[in-house]
Amino acid sequence: MANLVIASNTKAMKKLDKSVKEKEWAFIEKLAKDHTAPGLHIEPIQKAVDPRVRTGRVDLHFRAILFKIDAKLGDDPTFIYMGTWPHDEANKLAERSKLRVNPINGVLEGIIGELDGEEDRKKRTVVPDPRGELNRAVTAQRPSYLGATFSLSDLTDRLGLDVDLAERALAAPDEDTVLDIAANAVGWQGSALLDLATGLHIETIREKHGFTDSPVDDTLDEDEQILKALEQPASKMQFTFVEDNEELRRVIEGGDFAAWRTFLHPEQRKYVEQNFNGAFRLSGGAGTGKTVVAIHRARRMAKADPTTRIVLTTYNKTLAADLKAALKTLDPDLPVAERLGEPGVYVDGIDALGYAVLNQTGDIGAAAEAVLGYRTELSHQRTNSDKVWRDVAQSVNSGLDAKLATPGFLENEYVAVILANKVTTLEQYAKVARPGRGVRLTRPQRIAVWKLVEAYRRQSRMDGSLSFPEILALAAEQLHLRVEAGKGFLVDHVLVDEAQDLHATHWTLLRHLVAEGSNDLFIAEDSHQRIYGQPVVLGRLGIKIVGRSRRLTLNYRTTAQNLHFAVSILSGAEYKDLEQGDESTSEYRSARLGPNPTLIECTDPADELDKVAELIKSWIEKDEIDPATIAVLTRGQNDRSQFVRALGERGVEARALDSSPATNGHVQVLTMHRSKGMEFSRVVLAGIDDAHVPSAATMRSVPEEEQPEALLRERSLLYVAASRARDALVVTWSGRKSALLGNSND
Template sequence: MDFRIADTFTDSLARLTGEEQKLVKTTAFDLQMNPVNPGMQLHKIEQSKDKHFWSARINRDLRLIVHRTASSFLLCYVAHHDQAYRWAERRKLEAHPTTGAAQWVEIRERVEDIIVPSVPSAPLSTASLSVKPALFAHCSDDDLLAYGVPAEWLADVRAADENALLSLADHLPAEAVEALLDVATGGQPAFAMAAPPGADPFAHPDAQRRFRVMHDMEELERALDFPWDKWTIFLHPAQRQWVERDYAGPARIAGSAGTGKTIVALHRAVFLASSQPDSRVLLTTFSDTLAYALHDKLRRLISNQPRLAERLEVLSLNAIGQRLHQAQRGQVHIASYEELRALMQASWAECAPSLGNLKFSISFLLSEWEEMVDAWQLDHWEAYRDIKRLGRKTRLSEAQRAALWQVFEALRAKLANRRVTTWARLFTQLASVQSQRSAVGQTPIFDHVVVDEAQDLSVPQLRFLAALAGTTPNGLFFAGDLGQRIFQPPFSWKSLGVDVRGRSRTLHINYRTSHQIRVQADRLLGPEVSDVDGNTEDRRGTVSVFNGPEPVIGLFGDEEQEICAVADWLRARVAEGMPARGIGLFVRSDAQIGRAQAAAKRAALGHTVLDGRLAAITAMPGAAPDALNICTMHLAKGLEFRAVAVMACDEEVLPLQERVESVADKADLEEVYNTERHLLYVACTRARDQLLVTGVELGSEFLQDMQDIG
């Protein structure tokens, strides 16, 4: 007998209190050990249309709903007595007549229309009626069934208009919802795979996304310790076509937060490794934190194919760069930001007597060095004089550039004297080595490179990747969202030999963030986002697959009032049964961490302030302690929580006043404002179900944009 759990069970378990969850887990372990144990007090649910539903008594009020047949024992749902029974009475488990996938089918209840006499009123004019067209009237029954729509719901689907679609989605299997959303937004979804006659309904890919076999107690314990990870294992057919396609050159998958870009990248890496037995694949991203999270997800994805791990490397770009440099050129010391700032200050002071009245802040000098001189490895005056300062809107005359070049040459000399280098120089040297290897026909270190969060790649990193795998078939595959670019200024990929034009696709179905949160967060960005090479990501038509509460945006008279309000909100989430580790609390920078800690203490919640290492642990489901997670918006990148509070969004905090004041020319303000908007967008879209955004009056101007309905 196969012992399974359903996603409906883990979702309902998460809504219980901590003590209730412990009781349920104990019962689940007992059932796994002996499903027919008479001490479990299993009672058949006679009112259910599905005669295989049983109820297991946990305590006086809690009931665990199970589905039991001769070959399968399935944990379905857990709740208090009446709610648990209502759930079972309104559902049945069956194989879909067309696809063959095991799915929950919600019983439609016939509601008789009751005509209530009323006082006659003036008839409505046709102009006042707003009748929206049915979205799926043109679809045949065969098509709807092939999308996974249960037969009982065909009439409802055919009658659904724009307003009814998301409400209807709450009653249908996920594969049907996604196909209908795709149709509603102008797409042409592929039909679900039809299983051969006699096939196991639970073996169908659509069934495996919601039902999971538990082979032993350790596996069950892991499954109950963290939320159902639907999108690590299952790949929707709409995404699969981009995973398995052959590309003549570099390719890129785009899409707003929550549309499954990371999952596509993971599956692309596995596909390349499994379809070409001798190939070596690098799966990488720009930070150690995100690389750790990718490694954990990949481990679970290929758990049944452990030998693939021998040819799949998961490392951050800095980590792989350091390893290759050590192997090819020896050990190297990378200058930290603090070292660079101190050396820049010394270089400026050294050159100041010959610079006359030239005035630039250290922040501007550092950004000019990092984004222009160091990034492009400009090693002589003429190169700096002639470079197009793309993304650097501050205008500099030739005389100003000549003066600044003195400072940069002094900095370069100080770095050389101390035998330290920069990441930009390291990646540029590695790119040169890789180009030389290719020129003499040496075997490439990696045959394929898959890059997640590609929007935050730097110039030298992309140059290195282009040299590493840019000329091989299917060599480079990128996943990213220009709307989430928070670390790097824009630059031309094409100029570095990475041209994704014609091989760039945008995903439009949001699996992670509720419709309400997504709509509010999207107001921070325009309907289209374009890169320097003219590739455009059209964000219009993106849809979420589930509903949730409306986000709450609040401004308060002072910090104390804000802290009290956030604490009340946090307590309310925990009172609903949400574990503390399922909640994220974000602020703009370290300067506001104290406010977040004060809110956590006022709510009497244990909390952890995340650094890069702890953020990586938090990104691994089940690894984090049951404590509220506090961090800056930058570190929130790549994390996901059921509920998120973004606080301290004050007038001079977002955008950060320090960044605004460091701008030497008003034209540079646009880039500052864009990245600060992106940062708030990233923070808000870490939330799945509930979002709170707060600040002290007047508040950030971005909050007005989020609330603007016009």
């Protein structure tokens, strides 16, 4: 049985239709089983540049291009599958195809025929080919975007870029042209060019891609060097060993859109495979692949030890369902635990996780007494704490200032200070520290707050209800008591996605769920996307990162133009990460180019509805865009419902997207909050006026001291919404444009 390696990012290969893909799959499956089977017609190419190149018969009209690497001592050979082309084209390309180990960095590179040819290169970029005296003279007269920082030898002798690619990059007059060249480069070379465009140092780029100072072992022959080069992190951007037929089928049938399942950036792969001595935090902007890393990491740990107990969790059940689906897509055979604490990967929203802990750990009386000050049982959940806080604020003569006696302030104080510190008496509350709360409280004010807390808890005892934060705090204490009783921790590893939106009792639960130690907590977050609650500092909640923190910067989802627009929304605001460090957007860049975002000012709400409907009709009818890949995002649910009705009245089939999955054949209309974690081909941000964004009602509901924090959340929400678009982004409003859009123009 041959070893099989699949190549990705083969720019020269045309898209195959479904019937050819099925034959392609059958060919590779047979190759993996028996490479000597006569029906495969694996044949060398006369006069080939590389003697390892082979072609194989997919059917009468198509042939595959492969490289055959012979093994030593009778072992099975390795075949590297590069793709499938029409019969005559495949033979012609194979003659000029080659496999080589880059002498500068040790990365394996597969080059298909005319991909490096002069005519093909001219088609792929607007930059003139710099070879030849005439072109060199033209280039010398033009400004160079990279030339002021890098020389040709930097790019070729230190990074290992192809000479012609490096020359074209240095001839590029602006960033967009460099990005265009990078988008058409294969594998690691495109990634390195993106890093160069953002001004990263050569050594930083080498480190990110896993390059070494001794890239080629001269004691090995060429075939052995090739096999060793396959182990390079940057090689795995283009090549991957396929372990079984099902994985192979998924790679072939998934196409480019699903390439993340197998082909990771070296930086991503490092965080998937590396072991850490304690909690680790991976940050990064929207679309940089934090979720992808978390999913791959969960799979890696589960495959390494089938007995290990892993939790993969996130902010809510909808995002958790997406994680579970992605995990099953990545590896359908991966053991998914149905019960918390069982071997395998247990996936659920973090609130449901707290409930599962209480359901599995027995009587909660002792935990309730420690957290709430009275014994109780797990009964029904309170889903509307705002109403209870509003009722007690109106019915209890506490003396608390009206600007503080609001559901928002009281709930945040209750969760971040009282539940997080297991405060059960006024004496404890009067002394407890309140870091990060914004509003300073005098002793009389604390007494007033405590009167309302007592009334809130009294109401809970009367109706037998518990809020989700209370359930989480009880679950954390129950786990703490379990460990004290010698029963050990419930799981071995926890991975958290969208961690920026978790509050104090979430983190307390997670800390008590797993013992401090190797690979205990893997935290994926972006503080720029925090749209719920108050900020927390992990160190104050018993989670010590201590330098184990890194940031991803390459956006795989949206275009460079859309990314620039989204990041500009954050401009001028100061954000802190989960370790209270400054959160920066520097070095964020995109691997893709596209149109500039379009801003449309409307005369009134009716005109806005008309213009959005006309635009979507144009996308569907003229551009032949699948309606299900189009989204209209609104600030609130009322606006969402209005757009669904209005689009339907104007001939556009649309559906509101809430907790249910997307509906095929319909434009998706959803709130900005609901869009978290999602992506669409084309996005309309509707109603981006000064009354909706920031929400006037939201800003009025928070105390003056907390308004700067509330405004940060509003910025973050608009940033999240703007970064959902893969391709086209349109912003509409009537009245006065939102100030959060800054000076953006069409």
